[in-house]
Amino acid sequence: MNTTEIPLKDPAVSAAAGDTEQLERAYIDASTRVPVLMFYTSAIAWLVVGTVLAMVVSFKMHSPDLFGDISFLTWGRLRPAHMNVMVYGWASMAGMGTAVWLMARLCRARLRFPLLLAAGAAFWNLGVLIGVGAILLGDSTGFQWLEFPPYVAVILFVAYTLMASWAVLMFRHRRGDQIYITQWYLLGAFLWFPWLYAAGQLMLFVVPVQGVLQSAVTWWYANNLLFLWFGAIALGTAYYMIPKVIGRPVYSYHLATIGFWTYALFSSWTGMTRLIDGPFPAWMVTASIAATILTMIPVATVGLNHHLTMQGYFPLLRYSPTLRFTVFGAMSYTVFSVIGVLISLRSVASYVNFSQVSIAYTHLGLYAFFTMTIFGSMYYIVPRLVGREWRYGSLIKLHFWASAYGIGLMTLMLLAGGFLQGANLENPALPFSESIETVLPYLRGRSLAGILLTVSHFIFAYHFGLMLLGLGRTSTVPTFLNPVEAEISGGH
Amino acid sequence: MKGLAPLFLGIFGTFAFSWIGLTVIPTWQIGHLTPESDEEGTDIYPRPQSGMFVRGEHVYAANGCVYCHTQQVRADYIADDIERKWGNRRSAPRDYIFDRPVFLGKMRMGQDLADIGARAPAPEESPAAAGAVSPVGATATPGAAASPGAAQATSPSPANALATTPAGSPGSSPPATAPASPATSPATVLATSPPASSAGSAAVHTSPAPPGQRTGVASPSPGQMANTTPGGSSPVAPSAQTPGAPWPIQTAGLPPMYSAAWHHVHLYAPRSINRDSNMPAYRFLYEKRRIAGERSADALQLSGGDAPPEGWEVVPTYDAKCVVAYLMGLNQSHPLKEVRSVGGAPPIGGSPAPAVQGASPPPPSGASK
Numbered sequence: 001m002n003t004t005e006i007p008l009k010d011p012a013v014s015a016a017a018g019d020t021e022q023l024e025r026a027y028i029d030a031s032t033r034v035p036v037l038m039f040y041t042s043a044i045a046w047l048v049v050g051t052v053l054a055m056v057v058s059f060k061m062h063s064p065d066l067f068g069d070i071s072f073l074t075w076g077r078l079r080p081a082h083m084n085v086m087v088y089g090w091a092s093m094a095g096m097g098t099a100v101w102l103m104a105r106l107c108r109a110r111l112r113f114p115l116l117l118a119a120g121a122a123f124w125n126l127g128v129l130i131g132v133g134a135i136l137l138g139d140s141t142g143f144q145w146l147e148f149p150p151y152v153a154v155i156l157f158v159a160y161t162l163m164a165s166w167a168v169l170m171f172r173h174r175r176g177d178q179i180y181i182t183q184w185y186l187l188g189a190f191l192w193f194p195w196l197y198a199a200g201q202l203m204l205f206v207v208p209v210q211g212v213l214q215s216a217v218t219w220w221y222a223n224n225l226l227f228l229w230f231g232a233i234a235l236g237t238a239y240y241m242i243p244k245v246i247g248r249p250v251y252s253y254h255l256a257t258i259g260f261w262t263y264a265l266f267s268s269w270t271g272m273t274r275l276i277d278g279p280f281p282a283w284m285v286t287a288s289i290a291a292t293i294l295t296m297i298p299v300a301t302v303g304l305n306h307h308l309t310m311q312g313y314f315p316l317l318r319y320s321p322t323l324r325f326t327v328f329g330a331m332s333y334t335v336f337s338v339i340g341v342l343i344s345l346r347s348v349a350s351y352v353n354f355s356q357v358s359i360a361y362t363h364l365g366l367y368a369f370f371t372m373t374i375f376g377s378m379y380y381i382v383p384r385l386v387g388r389e390w391r392y393g394s395l396i397k398l399h400f401w402a403s404a405y406g407i408g409l410m411t412l413m414l415l416a417g418g419f420l421q422g423a424n425l426e427n428p429a430l431p432f433s434e435s436i437e438t439v440l441p442y443l444r445g446r447s448l449a450g451i452l453l454t455v456s457h458f459i460f461a462y463h464f465g466l467m468l469l470g471l472g473r474t475s476t477v478p479t480f481l482n483p484v485e486a487e488i489s490g491g492h
Numbered sequence: 493m494k495g496l497a498p499l500f501l502g503i504f505g506t507f508a509f510s511w512i513g514l515t516v517i518p519t520w521q522i523g524h525l526t527p528e529s530d531e532e533g534t535d536i537y538p539r540p541q542s543g544m545f546v547r548g549e550h551v552y553a554a555n556g557c558v559y560c561h562t563q564q565v566r567a568d569y570i571a572d573d574i575e576r577k578w579g580n581r582r583s584a585p586r587d588y589i590f591d592r593p594v595f596l597g598k599m600r601m602g603q604d605l606a607d608i609g610a611r612a613p614a615p616e617e618s619p620a621a622a623g624a625v626s627p628v629g630a631t632a633t634p635g636a637a638a639s640p641g642a643a644q645a646t647s648p649s650p651a652n653a654l655a656t657t658p659a660g661s662p663g664s665s666p667p668a669t670a671p672a673s674p675a676t677s678p679a680t681v682l683a684t685s686p687p688a689s690s691a692g693s694a695a696v697h698t699s700p701a702p703p704g705q706r707t708g709v710a711s712p713s714p715g716q717m718a719n720t721t722p723g724g725s726s727p728v729a730p731s732a733q734t735p736g737a738p739w740p741i742q743t744a745g746l747p748p749m750y751s752a753a754w755h756h757v758h759l760y761a762p763r764s765i766n767r768d769s770n771m772p773a774y775r776f777l778y779e780k781r782r783i784a785g786e787r788s789a790d791a792l793q794l795s796g797g798d799a800p801p802e803g804w805e806v807v808p809t810y811d812a813k814c815v816v817a818y819l820m821g822l823n824q825s826h827p828l829k830e831v832r833s834v835g836g837a838p839p840i841g842g843s844p845a846p847a848v849q850g851a852s853p854p855p856p857s858g859a860s861k
Contacts, residue, residue: 060772061601061770062770064762064763064769064770064771064772064773065763065772065773068772068773068775069773069775069776070776071776074555074556074772074774074776075556075559075772076555076556076557076559076560076772077554077555077556079556079559080556080559138554138555139554140553140554140556141553141593142550142552142553142554142558142593142595143593144558144559144598171496177495179495179496179499184499187499187500187503188503191500191503191504191507192503192507195507195511196507199511199515203515204593208592209515209519209523210519210522210523210524210525210589211522211525211585211586211587211588211589211590211591211594212522212585212588212594212596213515213518213519213522213523214591214592214593214594215594215596216514216515216518217515220510220511220514220515224510228507261502261506264502264503264506265506265509268506268507268509268510269509269510269513269514271514272514274598275596277566277567277570277571278564278566278583278596279564279582279583279584279585279587279588279596280518280522280585281518281521281522284514284518287513287514288514350566350570350571353598354562354597354598354599354600355599355600356599358598358599359599425572425600426571426572427572428572428575428576432576432603433766433768433769435600436601436768436769436770437768439601440770
């Protein structure tokens with residue numbers, strides 16, 4: 001493909017649309033500046049904290065005596081701290097930042113009531129801070145993914161209500177009747193999250209359910225948070241960013257409709273696959289396994305749609321940071337779902353259910369799929385908020401490759417180690433300790449992958465800091481990954 | 493897509509469908525289970541726990557034990573949990589009706605703990621062991637399994653809140669007569685127990701010792717009669733060296749495996765018991781102090797690099813005692829009508845049954861290969 005034809009930044013603007021529309025869009029972007037940057041800055045700060053925690057957690061796994069004597073640095077507290085920082089600090093805040101920006105753009109309305117959002121973000125930060133402190137001081141609830149004590153849940157809920165009411169107000173002020181695919185996903189995410197969170201809190205702390213059902217509620221919540229909150233935001237973002245960057249409409253609205261509704265219907269039923277062989281009625285687990293297999297329908301339709309949209313434009317991955325991260329995320333969605341199906345089959349699950357494989361699965365979903373997509377959207381959005389372009393193409397490249405290799409290596413290590421661990425665990429001739437010794441080398445490999453991810457996150461945080469300080473490039477041409485060739489197209 | 497209403501309804505509908513399907517209907521199906529009892533209504537399982545057990549549950553949650561330990565035994569036709577002696581039957585929903593929070597777990601970087609209390613040696617076997625269980629009484633029922641740890645002489649006041657106090661079970665009589673009294677009669681147990689579920693009290697038969705009782709009444713097996721004395725050497729005769737035996741492997745010089753004293757040493761210095769263990773040491777749950785006068789009865793039996801200097805001792809804090817009481821109280825050995833117990837009568841506590849079929853020769857003795 002001839003590089004001179006590459007329309008990288010806002011192709012619609014450069015080609016067809018007039019100056020007024022471009023101006024209006026710039027106004028809308030400017031109106032989102034303060035709240036979205038607030039979300040992004042907090043998110044990236046949490047990302048750095050969570051990464052440091054992750055490193056300690058990973059190293060303590062094979063060097064258990066590291067910081068051993070200090071109560072708040074014991075592994076069993078750092079692990080949920082890391083996990084909650086990443087889920088509620090990094091991923092939720094970054095996702096909300098992107099969602100807010102997309103919402104304003106797609107409603108084609110200036111962002112109103114920025115104070116609601118700013119207050120929401122501040123409260124949310126406060127909630128996460130107190131929650132992580134509570135976990136480290138030994139006040140965890142003991143429910144996975146819901147370790148924050150109930151008083152923190154109240155703070156988060158207040159924060160969220162502020163933000164959700166903003167979203168509803170925005171939607172009422174939207175212009176035009178057409179609701180774009182991205183908005184379906186975002187509206188879904190904005191509504192599903194509070195329902196999920198409220199249902200989880202209600203059934204665990206207010207009117208607690210009995211016995212094992214607490215586990216059912218926990219995993220129902222966790223899987224739905226993964227799919228209906230993070231997954232929905234990431235898919236919505238991909239549906240916006242891919243067509244936008246390549247300057248071409250989505251291949252099929254029809255496919256997108258099927259993809260959205262099957263996604264909502266089936267992925268919300270997958271939670272019980274985490275409880276295979278556990279003390280539950282068989283139908284619960286079976287229903288979830290069936291639903292997990294049926295998630296192949298949205299995977300196929302969404303994947304096909306993105307692929308056919310991208311067809312002929314794959315060479316653009318060489319230049320656009322946004323596209324590269326987003327396409328990586330979209331492809332990881334397929335990998336994540338396929339592995340999800342594989343490990344939910346009963347015959348496989350009886351081996352890998354209690355192994356590192358489930359950690360690999362969660363990281364595939366939260367990192368390879370969600371986080372990479374959100375990184376992509378940040379590379380697109382931040383320059384439009386600060387009025388500068390990213391300073392170093394080389395740093396973006398480094399960020400991408402460190403992240404891609406990092407998460408790739410981590411997934412491979414945990415999957416391979418987990419399968420061996422599970423196989424040894426299911427071999428009664430071997431003592432239990434054998435299954436641990438088998439997996440330890442892979443956990444060291446995971447720590448190596450963690451170093452790569454740490455490098456990538458620090459680079460990104462540094463680069464983002466430069467942008468915040470107004471130290472980006474002043475240019476009309478976006479920062480490309482391979483500048484020499486791209487300069488040609490920019491000059492065109 | 494045009495119009496908000498269909499979109500909103502669809503979003504709400506999918507959520508509601510999943511919520512009702514995966515949480516509301518299961519609650520309706522298995523959310524109101526009651527304890528099971530035999531025809532007489534004397535042998536009730538499970539029983540609500542209180543006192544040190546409940547506090548230990550919180551220590552367990554606070555320190556994230558659940559991220560490495562499951563508490564669920566899978567069926568013998570699915571997995572080899574039972575072959576690994578992690579239980580004598582699969583876990584059932586009824587086992588957990590009093591657990592809050594429930595720690596089913598999702599990871600086995602450590603072994604399963606659903607039945608760890610049942611693996612403990614009988615209390616009589618280590619009477620004077622440091623920090624160990626004191627004899628609780630011959631009639632202890634499985635439900636009272638929290639009592640060994642709770643009965644430690646030095647434990648503060650809540651010690652009388654242990655055992656059979658049916659927390660939050662309406663209609664139970666005052667528990668004043670129940671706890672830790674060696675002479676707890678079956679009648680007392682009945683009086684303080686929560687309402688029986690099946691209440692099928694028609695046929696009365698008088699089996700004095702239900703098969704599930706093993707924490708309290710296990711007859712001491714000669715090999716396990718470890719007469720450990722504080723500070724002295726402990727002539728443990730490990731008989732647990734069967735292939736597939738629970739990990740870690742018992743070594744000489746330590747309290748009997750899965751006894752309270754053993755749990756304390758394991759929590760304080762896991763690598764003194766298994767060199768390759770990657771369990772964190774929970775030293776912040778212990779106090780190192782100068783011996784004032786006589787060495788404390790509950791001081792840990794430590795050796796080598798973990799031992800405190802001369803004139804010092806390591807004693808468990810109240811939280812450590814609680815978490816050990818909790819571990820000692822985890823016991824799913826009691827039969828349930830809805831699941832089949834494997835291998836007939838459960839093995840005597842602390843001495844696993846002979847080698848399983850098809851097993852390879854025992855691993856070399858000692859902490860590790």
